[in-house]
Amino acid sequence: KLDREGKDGFDLLDEIEAKLGLNVMPLSWPVGMGQTFQGVYNLFERKLMLFKPHGKQDDEIIEIRDLSDPQLEKHVGKRAAETLREENEILEEVYPDFNKADYLSGKISPVFFGSAINNFGVKELLDCFIQIAPNPLPRTTEERVVNPDEDKFAGFVFKIHANIDPRHRDRIAFMRICSGTFERNTNYLHVRQNRQLRFSNPTSFMAAKKEIVDEAFPGDVVGLYDSGNFKIGDVLTEGEELHFKGIPSFSPEIFRFVENKDPMKYKQFQKGLEQLMDEGVAQLFTREFDGRRIIGVVGNLQFDVIQYRMEGEYGAKVDYEPANFYKACWVTCENKDAFQEFKERRRRDLAVDKDGNLVFLAESAWMLKMAQENHPDVDFHFTSEI
Known part of the structure; x- marks a missing residue:
């Protein structure tokens, strides 16, 4: 906001370094x-860009x-001067x-000055970013390493968002291209479902704007309209069976039982919970012995978000x-007998997550420690790969 009075440039840099540790x-x-x-002087390209107050910015650049x-x-x-x-x-x-x-290597953080509301100085930041940004990195799968310069297409779903446009109730799966070229109206293998899918409206998003894309390349993110085929971590390829290393689900720290307030809206309740959990908004555990649902989150605000989105x-x-x-x-647990004994003894403390994986719910640190000591053959994991 350099068109407004504010802190001196040196003070701003000092504050960023002190508060953000950059x-x-x-x-x-x-x-x-x-x-x-x-205006601003571009130290990277040694050029002066002049600012025009109360008017449309032009491309007046003086090389000095x-x-x-x-x-x-x-x-x-x-x-x-x-x-x-x-x-x-x-x-x-x-x-x-x-x-x-x-x-x-992340040792330094470039800083650009400008006036965002006037779209001044933004182009220089983007131009520089295009020049210096890293190339897409290789991605590890269970089978091999996928390099971005490979000819054949491979990509994985890293995010799902339901109701991105409330008027259409659409659900978008966001896919990152890892290798090759993704093309519109082309059949690709959905590895988990072992079937071919074709996408007629792959979409790119920029803030509130979206547009259909005909092709996308490694490093690009494409939105795919989804009718329920995708989960986070799903892979699309030209035919090769690949399984990208999963995105970890971390153990939540705050828990609440969740109940449907209106019995007449059970279907909506069920669908909403399912879709929001697929997005990764929170984690849902269903207790084995009584079927009660428990939502686990990292911060309390997530409960408010779920409540608001479920109703809206x-x-x-x-x-x-x-x-x-x-x-x-x-x-x-690899020992079937030991695992069966654990499940019988700890029946009231067990639940399943949305993917059917068994989860142990410890009421205290002492209870967790005792369970680990009493069942040495059972492995307790604090993250779960999706």
């Missing part, structure tokens, strides 16, 4: 601020490789030259009751 690297620098804001060039005074005035030169000297002393390897999108009202659990652990 090593910043300014790649553009403001010329003035507020009433005196005249050396700030001692008298051209600078001509465009911004003597005082602003002197200030920019002085500040640039400080920048050169404090910050080393930009090193792409340091950026790619599905017309189902939910009630919560406190559930005093300390931890939910996924349990597995």
Whole structure:
């Protein structure tokens, strides 16, 4: 918001470093601020971009490789030119030259200045990002490593969102392209279901805008209209059976029993819970011995989100009751007899998640510790791969 008065550029950088723990690297620098804001100097490309207040920004860019060039005074005035030169000297002393390897390894965070509401300085950020951003990385599957430069297409679903447009009740599966080229109206193998699917309206999203795409490439994210075929972690390929390493589900920390408030809306309640859990909004556990449903979350706000979306999108009202659990652990065991004994002894403490995996609900840290000691053959997992 450099068209408004605010903190000095150096103070802003110091605050980012102190509060966010980032090593910043300014790649553009403001010329003035507020009433005196005249533009930004692109340190990355050594170019001056002039700002036009109260008007549409144009592409007026003046190449000034050396700030001692008298051209600078001509465009911004003597005082602003002197200030920019002085500040640039400080920048050169404090910050080393930009090193792409340091950026790619996460050691430095580039910073750009501008005025977002006027769409000024944004293009420079995006242009630089295109130049320096990393290429898509190889992805590990259970079978092999998939490289982005492979010819054959492979991608996996990492997010599902229901009712993205409330008027159409659509459900979108977001897929990341890992290799090859994804093409519209082409048959691809849905590995989990072992059947061919074709997509006539693959969509790309940018904020509230969406458009149909004819093809997409490694690193791209495509939205696929879904009638219930997809789960998070599902894979599409040109025919090869691949299973990408799953996205981990972490053990929740806060639990509540969830109940349907209106018996006449049971179908809506069931559908809403199912779809929201598929999205990963929270985790649902169904207790084995009495069938009660328990929602587990990381933060209390998630309960409010579920309640709001259940009523607004599905017309189902939910009630919560406190559930005093300390931890939910996924349990597995290679010894069948030991596992059967565990299940019989701990029947009242067991539930299943939405995918049917067995979960142990510990009421306290002591109870969890005792269960681990009394059943050494049983493995307790605090994450579950989707």
